Amino acid sequence: MTLWQGRFGDEMAEIVSEFTVSSAFDWVLAADDITGSRAHVRGLGRSGVLTEREVEILLAALDRVDEEVASGRFVLGPEDEDVHTAIERRVTELAGDVGAKLHTGRSRNDQVATDLRLWCRRRLSQVASEVVALEEVLVGRATEVGDAYLPGYTHLQRAQPVLLAHHLLAHSWALSRDVDRLIATLERMDVSPLGAGALAGSSLPLDPDFVAEALGFHARFENSLDAVSDRDFVAEALFDIALLGVHLSRLGEEVVLWSTAEFGFCTLADAYATGSSMLPQKKNPDVAELARGKAGRFIGHLAGLLVTLKGLPLSYNRDLQEDKEPLIDSVDQVSMALRALAGLFATVEFHLDRMAAAADSSATAAVDLAEFLVERGVPFRKAHALVAGLVRDSIERHVPLAELVQAHPDLGDAGAKLLEPGVAVSRRTTPGGAGAAAVAEQLERFARRLDVDRTRLGVLAGEDPDLSAP
Ligand code: ARG
Numbered sequence: 256m257t258l259w260q261g262r263f264g265d266e267m268a269e270i271v272s273e274f275t276v277s278s279a280f281d282w283v284l285a286a287d288d289i290t291g292s293r294a295h296v297r298g299l300g301r302s303g304v305l306t307e308r309e310v311e312i313l314l315a316a317l318d319r320v321d322e323e324v325a326s327g328r329f330v331l332g333p334e335d336e337d338v339h340t341a342i343e344r345r346v347t348e349l350a351g352d353v354g355a356k357l358h359t360g361r362s363r364n365d366q367v368a369t370d371l372r373l374w375c376r377r378r379l380s381q382v383a384s385e386v387v388a389l390e391e392v393l394v395g396r397a398t399e400v401g402d403a404y405l406p407g408y409t410h411l412q413r414a415q416p417v418l419l420a421h422h423l424l425a426h427s428w429a430l431s432r433d434v435d436r437l438i439a440t441l442e443r444m445d446v447s448p449l450g451a452g453a454l455a456g457s458s459l460p461l462d463p464d465f466v467a468e469a470l471g472f473h474a475r476f477e478n479s480l481d482a483v484s485d486r487d488f489v490a491e492a493l494f495d496i497a498l499l500g501v502h503l504s505r506l507g508e509e510v511v512l513w514s515t516a517e518f519g520f521c522t523l524a525d526a527y528a529t530g531s532s533m534l535p536q537k538k539n540p541d542v543a544e545l546a547r548g549k550a551g552r553f554i555g556h557l558a559g560l561l562v563t564l565k566g567l568p569l570s571y572n573r574d575l576q577e578d579k580e581p582l583i584d585s586v587d588q589v590s591m592a593l594r595a596l597a598g599l600f601a602t603v604e605f606h607l608d609r610m611a612a613a614a615d616s617s618a619t620a621a622v623d624l625a626e627f628l629v630e631r632g633v634p635f636r637k638a639h640a641l642v643a644g645l646v647r648d649s650i651e652r653h654v655p656l657a658e659l660v661q662a663h664p665d666l667g668d669a670g671a672k673l674l675e676p677g678v679a680v681s682r683r684t685t686p687g688g689a690g691a692a693a694v695a696e697q698l699e700r701f702a703r704r705l706d707v708d709r710t711r712l713g714v715l716a717g718e719d720p721d722l723s724a725p
Contacts, residue, residue: 405610507546524602556581
């Protein structure tokens with residue numbers, strides 16, 4: 256018998272129960288459901304709907320259920336349609352008649368919306384911390400590799416040399432925007448839907464402000480219809496993860512490229528590589544490939560939820576139950592991807608000599624030759640054409656570019672010097688550019704950004720910000 260069976264004559268068809276039941280996947284909300292129920296019970300006590308004794312009995316039963324859930328002793332029954340009814344059923348077994356008062360003034364509609372926000376608050380903060388941890392690894396490696404450089408690419412063709420630190424920091428800045436987005440999503444979702452009831456509030460003297468505060472929400476809902484039907488926070492979380500997944504995918508793609516014999520820019524640590532069941536010599540970058548592959552799944556989850564939401568009339572509709580599996584899966588998977596990539600980058604061996612050799616091809620300094628001429632009064636377009644002509648000559652006549660530069664009256668020795676190994680990258684001096692001084696400054700700015708993000712996450716987790724001077 257379900258909790259709502261009273262209205263019905265016949266038992267539910269087996270396929271209906273099989274089709275509608277969600278306890279297999281919404282069980283992850285159990286701890287948050289109990290947290291929500293504690294606040295609800297205290298709210299009912301405060302407004303006199305429950306006596307002090309009844310509140311005590313219900314809170315004690317919720318504590319027991321909490322222990323059973325935490326220790327894995329809680330047994331889901333065949334009648335437990337979802338996490339909410341399962342926990343209410345167990346509270347009622349433990350608290351007898353008083354248990355039957357737990358759901359007073361509440362609906363699963365405001366309950367599930369509350370649980371899911373509490374769950375997101377915990378898990379998205381954790382994901383944001385894991386992004387910060389990956390940023391820390393990348394920045395650590397960037398600091399360690401000093402002035403090492405590699406070719407920077409556009410169109411996957413060698414373009415100009417850049418410091419390896421600059422390249423690693425480029426990914427780090429993208430990740431820092433992900434942290435920013437996750438924090439903004441967390442701030443926006445910080446609203447309690449509890450007290451909205453099924454859709455319209457209650458005739459009982461509930462106090463949504465009190466329960467909101469008890470649950471640590473910044474505010475209560477403004478409109479009960481919106482409160483039970485709003486899943487913007489799930490869509491936002493899925494978007495944040497999809498874009499984060501895109502960034503991890505691009506990071507993964509570069510590891511895949513760099514670890515090939517063709518690039519030879521890095522070797523993965525054994526602990527972060529995989530083998531082949533047939534080819535004994537293989538060492539494969541499966542972690543990086545899966546980081547790339549998961550992005551498709553995250554984008555699919557986001558698209559799926561938006562399609563689920565788009566046609567729904569107000570207010571609650573059972574379609575909304577479809578929010579959980581994509582959300583839970585995206586959070587679980589992105590969390591693993593972040594931890595696996597952090598380990599991979601902490602242990603990967605960079606081949607700085609190979610990187611430098613690839614970057615030292617004289618053609619990647621071609622723009623420096625043009626700019627050398629610009630400094631001597633030649634209009635850029637003319638300088639560009641002159642150097643392009645030399646590059647073309649060098650290729651067609653198989654003469655080293657340096658020789659042609661040396662022989663050119665406007666370039667000579669000073670021009671040829673620009674083509675020497677390591678010179679081009681040192682000339683990238685503008686703010687935010689790829690040269691040593693600019694990157695050193697960038698590293699400092701990034702360290703400050705990381706500090707700010709750590710503080711913001713601490714504040715969200717309820718830690719007092721450290722306001723002492725750095
Ligand atoms: N399992 C449901 C969900 O995830 C809980 C709410 C059910 N409400 C209802 N009126 N049937 O949305």
